[in-house]
Amino acid sequence: MSCPICGDETVIKFRPFCSKRCADIDLAKWLNGSYTVPSQREEDVETEVSDPEAEQQRPH
Template sequence: MSCPICGESTVAKFRPFCSKRCADIDLAKWLNGSYAVPSQREEDLDADVAEGETKQSRPH
């Protein structure tokens, strides 16, 4: 298995990462919003549709 951040071999102590550094980089991505889990709530789906319509109506 390879580290999802840098591609090096994993270390059991930090699995699935190779080091604390890569684990911290991954955590930072979650905390700053780089990673996100898509929502299936109806309210969120409606907001996405409304946002998409607004973006499409703007001239390029």
């Protein structure tokens, strides 16, 4: 089995990763939103299609 981050061989201690570094990189991707799980709920589809003018009026 290879590490999903760098492709090296996995180490049992950090499985499915090869090192703590790759495990931490994966965790950071989950925490900052790089990984997402698509939703099939109708209300989520409605929120994805938003009005461009409303986007400009929202404070940052």
